[in-house]
Amino acid sequence: MAGNTLTLPKYSLGTGDRFAHQAKAQLQACILAAKQGVEIIPVWNKSNREHTIIGSEPASVRAAAEAAVKELGWSKPYFCDADHITLQTVDRFLAPCDFYTIDVADMIGQAAPIEAIEAFVNKHPELLGKIELSGIDESFTITAEDLRGTASKFLAAVKQAGEVYRKIAAAKGEGQFIPEISMDETDRAQSPVELLIILVAIADEGIPIQTIAPKFSGRFNKGVDYVGDVAQFEREMQLDVAAIAYAVKHYGLPANLKLSVHSGSDKFSIYPAIHRTMKKFDCGVHLKTAGTTWLEEIIGLAEAGGKALALAKDVYADAFAHREELCGPYATVIDIDPAKLPSPEAVQGWTSEQYTSALRHVQSNPAYNASFRQLLHVGFKIAAKKGRHYLDLLEANEPVVAKNVTENLYDRHIVPVFLGLATAR
Template sequence: MSDGLQLPKFSIGVGDRFAHQAKAQLAACVMALKAGVEVVPVWNKSNREHMIIGSEPKNTRIAADEAVKELGWTKPYFLDADHINLKTVERFMEPCDFFTLDVADMIGKPADPEEVLAFVHRHPELVGEVSIPGVETPFQTDIEFVKGVANKFLAAVQDAGKIYAHLLEFKGAGRFVPEISMDETDYPQTPVELLIILAAIADEKIPIQTIAPKFTGRFNKGVDYVGDVAQFTKEFEEDLAAIAFAIKQYGLPANLKLSVHSGSDKFSIYKAIHDGAKKFGAGVHLKTAGTTWLEELIGLAEAGGSGLEIAKEVYAEAFAHADELCAPYATVINIDPAALPTPETVNGWTSEQYTSALRHDQSNPAYNQSFRQLLHVGFKVAAKMGDKYLSALEANEESVARNVTTNLFERHIKPVFLGL
């Protein structure tokens, strides 16, 4: 089920809000290759981000292609139509070769009762004692349980099937990488629930190469994981086991792997991700996005002068419009308003004070995760600045690029893919 374009074992989703850091991001992948591991870049930018910034997916394609040419990158690379559905996919068709099928709106919507029943009859192996190699205790299910899970997820999988069929018609078989996102739901899926979802995906004949399940804990934007690391570790490994089993059981693509969404800056679970992937010989897709935009701000602030002034201006505007900026991200941020410095205070900061508050270094007492989260969702402010912001990036390219590359390689690639 996996002919054609193949996503390699290790990949990293690199968001680039303003299409200026493709070269700096790719430089981190070059460093990984020199360190002995191939981690391929997948540039991702959602429809919402394009709408806010006023950009087109083709801009991201141009930036990625130019970076690849300039750095002489000969390994694969991809462009992700991030979280698309049938209403938003068209503008991504031509430039993209990786599609994250977003079926969040359909999760929990009841499926056709006859189709649920047909699914259960098709899959007697999911009823009773379900043993998954690599999971210590077999799962005990019954027909009602499988019907319940199917009822929750079948309509979503069928929706993914419609999006995939539409892509197939335009792109052609084997000419793009499909991912399904199941992470935007209230509760994490158990391994047996994931197995049921994968059976449904196989029934729909969607040759997914990555799947993003929901994990326990909070994956807040731009800050560390909040939750029980031991529980996450158990879930992650059991999900890897369920995927390995589903590949054999249902003929899904051999390179099918877990995708960790909102994966940037989740430092406390990176060891678990690395160790789990190593234990199962599995691949991983780590999706990062806003962390690059924050490194742009750090680079500007670090450069001082007009760069620091722009960074301060972005914060002042974000502070003034905090409610509006935070509303779309309410479920994935956790800001303490009392911890936010006033713009007047920030306007008096040195470069070091600004970067110390923003850079994700938890050993620094000046690090302020509320400040960081507000700026994470504040890219709309920079978008409204237009050429003023972009000119600042270009004028301070060395400082910005250095921070972008260092952040991706040292804080993300090394712990996740190299185990360092």
């Protein structure tokens, strides 16, 4: 908190909990980090689509978070994120949430009125020419064509974000929630120059965003490693951070504004680049790990053996049978090779170790199967259909499931990204 305004601290971890059973295990990972001197704030997120699939309500996320915070004695901030909300879906999140990921991807490329574009261009002649950035040996050169073209592509999206922001503010009160704008679920990465121009438009719109989630180059597939040029990613991230610092200094955006890396779970190859950037610029980051907790639940059940392993096998069999239906909504963020998917009959004969080795994201293990993992990642709908049977087994095997959830978040995400950084103040 800063005065009466909710403020997102420097380092934060967006973590999904599809079935609202792992909040305590997730929070435990943040407690382990705190013991190492690094404060990482948990942000529990769940989208409208996920609530609809599972049949849950946003209040369940708040209830699970509060129970975990109370039981573990967490005294630092924490938040509940209305993930990827729009004007049409925000209402059900107004009471329980205090973090709003405003998703404008569908509006990117929608034409803004010509007069609005021209008004923006005319308002910002200072953006034309060379922009000197701090902390990096590169500068931006922005032409009138760049300014007009970026406004044409993104101004309508920013205007819609403003509508959503004002609707939330009318219900919650100014400063009583954390606003984020998300532009990652779109076809093309935004360049750092575009990001700067977008930030200026956001400032004009009066949205005090505290995080922004651009789309980076490369593929950020669900639950598997980054596919792309790591050096290019690092250059983009550094330029984005420098652009944010420039926008904060010159356009009055919140001082704690930081990058949000969406679909950041398991992007092991870029974690060193993220860490180096944070250290170089002394900047924060919001790392979104989302659905990997659900995979750790399945790994834990498989590890437990018996009925729990049998359920894990059944979930895969059903996911295999319905793979086209499951994969359709996630087509742009998964890359499954059907030839590499084991048959359900083969999986029925697997031991606990065979199942967990195929699913657990340890790339040095020759049994690891990225296609198997991605199919199960989008297959949480299958577990939801199992209803109480799935939840009962989760609860019966809580110690082994929780151990996997905590170790995954701490060892594979928090340690490489955040440890070694100074404690947030």
